[in-house]
Amino acid sequence: MVMEFFKGGSDKPLEEIESLIVQMLQDDRHTFDLAINALLGGTAAKVVGKEVRKSDKRVNRAEREVRRRLVVHAAVAGERVDLTRVLIAMSIVKDAERVGDHCKNIWDLADAGIDLSGADDLSWLMGMRDQTSRYVAESARIYQERDTEAAHVLIAEMDEAQDRFDECVMAQLESTESASGAVSRALLCRYLKRITSHLMNVLTSLVMPLERLDYYDEKKADRD
Numbered sequence: 001m002v003m004e005f006f007k008g009g010s011d012k013p014l015e016e017i018e019s020l021i022v023q024m025l026q027d028d029r030h031t032f033d034l035a036i037n038a039l040l041g042g043t044a045a046k047v048v049g050k051e052v053r054k055s056d057k058r059v060n061r062a063e064r065e066v067r068r069r070l071v072v073h074a075a076v077a078g079e080r081v082d083l084t085r086v087l088i089a090m091s092i093v094k095d096a097e098r099v100g101d102h103c104k105n106i107w108d109l110a111d112a113g114i115d116l117s118g119a120d121d122l123s124w125l126m127g128m129r130d131q132t133s134r135y136v137a138e139s140a141r142i143y144q145e146r147d148t149e150a151a152h153v154l155i156a157e158m159d160e161a162q163d164r165f166d167e168c169v170m171a172q173l174e175s176t177e178s179a180s181g182a183v184s185r186a187l188l189c190r191y192l193k194r195i196t197s198h199l200m201n202v203l204t205s206l207v208m209p210l211e212r213l214d215y216y217d218e219k220k221a222d223r224d
Contacts, residue, residue: 025140035107165193
């Protein structure tokens with residue numbers, strides 16, 4: 001298990017790098033909450049737009065910083081470098097960055113004029129909002145604390161949520177509401193699914209071997 005690589009001696013540079021990834025996830029959660037409330041909660045997109053972009057830029061800068069530090073650390077450490085741990089961080093930092101991208105995509109829907117605050121299924125949409133916000137926050141905590149038991153539990157929960165997001169997307173093919181309503185729901189559910197998938201990739205770094213970090217990117221029927 002990947003977790004075994006965290007049980008050796010302390011590696012301060014890598015610990016600092018991993019702390020940056022935690023901060024990225026925390027910023028992702030902030031971006032998500034702002035974006036989804038602009039779409040569902042009636043918050044004006046323009047009002048939160050500056051903060052959404054600011055948070056997203058922090059995540060992008062942190063991704064570059066993580067990559068830079070990893071390259072420097074590998075060069076300085078030489079033969080002593082924990083290559084597996086470096087490769088894991090290099091992989092999952094992209095997942096943390098992509099979570100932020102999809103959060104911003106949700107804000108883009110609101111900025112384009114989509115407002116689902118009066119939707120008939122608002123209660124269900126709000127449930128998806130609260131669930132996904134919790135997923136981001138819990139993923140940050142679990143990764144920070146290296147809580148493998150909680151990682152297994154949350155991965156299983158998010159894997160089930162994937163099915164609901166797929167059902168939401170497919171349901172729009174038979175929707176009788178306006179094109180903008182159906183398309184916006186399909187896009188929202190697709191973004192929520194991708195956010196969840198990237199979070200699952202982050203958490204698999206705690207419980208799966210390096211070569212299986214993207215295991216949950218595949219549909220269940222296609223997993224090997």
